[in-house]
Amino acid sequence: MTPAGSTAQAQDEIKPANHLRLLSYNFQTGVGTQHYREYVTKSWKHLVPLRERQENLNRIATHLNHYDIVGLQEVDSGSLRSGFLDQTEYLAHRSGFPYWYRQVNRNLGKFAQHSNGVLSRIRPLSFDDHKLPGLPGRGAIVVKYETTDSPLLVGILHLSLGRRARTMQLGYISELIQEDSHLVIMGDFNCGYKDREMRDMVEKTGLQRPSCDLKTYPSWRPLHKLDHILVSPSLTIEDSSVLEYSGSDHLPISLEIGLPPGVTLKAGTNPAIQSPPAQSPQY
Numbered sequence: 001m002t003p004a005g006s007t008a009q010a011q012d013e014i015k016p017a018n019h020l021r022l023l024s025y026n027f028q029t030g031v032g033t034q035h036y037r038e039y040v041t042k043s044w045k046h047l048v049p050l051r052e053r054q055e056n057l058n059r060i061a062t063h064l065n066h067y068d069i070v071g072l073q074e075v076d077s078g079s080l081r082s083g084f085l086d087q088t089e090y091l092a093h094r095s096g097f098p099y100w101y102r103q104v105n106r107n108l109g110k111f112a113q114h115s116n117g118v119l120s121r122i123r124p125l126s127f128d129d130h131k132l133p134g135l136p137g138r139g140a141i142v143v144k145y146e147t148t149d150s151p152l153l154v155g156i157l158h159l160s161l162g163r164r165a166r167t168m169q170l171g172y173i174s175e176l177i178q179e180d181s182h183l184v185i186m187g188d189f190n191c192g193y194k195d196r197e198m199r200d201m202v203e204k205t206g207l208q209r210p211s212c213d214l215k216t217y218p219s220w221r222p223l224h225k226l227d228h229i230l231v232s233p234s235l236t237i238e239d240s241s242v243l244e245y246s247g248s249d250h251l252p253i254s255l256e257i258g259l260p261p262g263v264t265l266k267a268g269t270n271p272a273i274q275s276p277p278a279q280s281p282q283y
Contacts, residue, residue: 019238020178021066021220024160024229025156025252026073029082030057034220035251047111049083056247057087063245063252069143070097070119071186072158074248077113078103084110088117095119105158106137116141116187118156122265125151132157133172134165140173141186149263150181157187166191168174171202177205182259183232188250192225206233210240216253219246236260255259 015121031051045053064070073092074249092100097119118127118141125144134136142158144263155173159166166189177183185207193209201207207230215222222242227250231237239256239277259265 072117133168
């Protein structure tokens with residue numbers, strides 16, 4: 001499990017809130033893709049450091065400023081291809097997020113550090129790592145926030161390509177969250193809302209999604225709904241959209257939610273989350 005980080009001196013308290021803006025983005029380690037053939041003809045871009053990757057990362061950071069919690073998939077946590085840069089930490093610095101966390105799911109040493117990441121403006125109570133069933137390399141982060149009612153849990157995940165593995169993974173997630181009342185699950189599910197494994201999870205958990213058409217893949221001509229933000233019935237969906245930003249092969253998806261009437265967020269109090277601020281990378 002990787003340590004939580006703080007990129008700015010955290011205030012002891014934050015103003016209570018009952019409204020959150022969320023973003024989920026599979027940003028393919030900052031590699032832009034404009035056509036299916038580029039998965040073959042430009043596959044080398046996924047293996048080596050590129051100025052283009054760093055420039056894209058900086059552009060992505062400018063889109064994150066207005067969000068409270070950001071879930072990231074296909075992040076690199078510091079290897080040759082990213083110039084040994086922890087991309088989650090870097091985006092947190094560039095976008096002014098006080099709290100961040102990365103989960104390395106496939107460690108290929110200096111060649112690649114396949115990860116999920118989360119950026120947060122609200123101090124969490126905890127970050128928890130979960131390795132998902134199936135072949136090694138898939139995981140979920142569960143972030144817990146204190147409210148004046150039951151805690152708010154936010155899960156960030158990246159599921160497998162195969163249906164059998166996804167079914168096991170969604171079954172695991174369903175068991176993990178079934179006793180919690182305020183829930184958000186976001187990420188790259190690699191399947192649509194109407195697919196059997198998704199229907200089974202929704203039936204077990206009661207999670208809901210926006211009713212609008214949110215196609216995110218491929219970014220150059222969106223045809224499929226692979227990226228989702230699902231919330232429990234206790235939370236109100238106030239707005240949802242797909243950002244028209246093609247910095248990856250997926251488009252980012254955003255959701256604005258409200259907590260139940262009378263329920264507000266509170267600052268987390270876990271001392272483990274109050275780590276000293278890290279230094280921003282210099283370029």
